[in-house]
Amino acid sequence: MATIATMTVSFGLVAVPVRLSPATERNRVPLHEVHVRDTGRIRHRRFCELEDREVPYAEVGRGVEMPDGTVAALDEADLERLPLPSRRLINVLGFVPAAEIDPIMYGRAYYAHPAGSAAERPYEILVAALARTGLAGVAKTAIRSRERLAVLRPRHGVLVVHTVYWPDEIRDPGPASATPVTDRELELAEMLMNQLCGVDVKDLRDEYGEALQELAAAVTAGKELEPAPEPGRPPVDLMEALEASVRAAEAKRRPSETS
Structure with missing residues (x-):
């Protein structure tokens, strides 16, 4: 390193x-800025606003604006004396x-x-x-x-x-939700969380990056992809959804415990 x-x-x-x-x-598929008409890469150049010209990187430093509006240019040697x-x-x-x-x-x-x-x-x-x-x-x-x-x-x-x-x-998150929670709802939520314990982060992978590669290949080949499933909507009956989730989690967990 x-x-x-x-x-x-x-x-x-x-x-x-x-x-x-x-x-x-970061080990992710990069999304580059490109010219849509011909896929040429977009490059950001360094322009001096006073001279209205592009300047080489060797001439680029850092500066601090002073109270009177003037700018003090600082190079690496100056920063060493901070x-x-x-x-x-x-x-x-x-x-x-x-x-x-x-x-x-x-x-x-x-x-x-x-x-x-x-x-x-x-x-x-x-x-x-x-x-x-x-x-x-x-x-x-x-x-x-x-x-x-x-x-x-x-x-x-x-x-x-x-x-x-x-x-x-750190930004203020704003007021917390004032919606009351019943003891039964809290009990079911805790049961569901206990059933879903045991995630091994090392086994997780970047599915977004894989999907991005798949999309790029499809666009290049002129193919259509199956649309992604819509995210779930808030349940009409929360208690029923919590109870069903607990039952499903228990059923999914039971074979792995007996194997």
């Missing part, structure tokens, strides 16, 4: 140099029970491996302590040129650094 940054995890007086690498990747303590640091502010972190806050995930033999022992202690206590580290760090909150947690003996959204970046 490619290292995107070398940083130092700091908690208390302990410092652990680590190498960060992306923990996820006066921010968290620029090369994953500064652990404290530890909280991992279950208390709302999953909606999670962003990108990175694997952190020890950078050098001197880092191996404190790294192993940190990962083992997180695993045994069920705690997660809450930290500040700067990844990809901006300061972020981060959560440190163990996964299969490896430290994972999750960037998380700042609290003011």
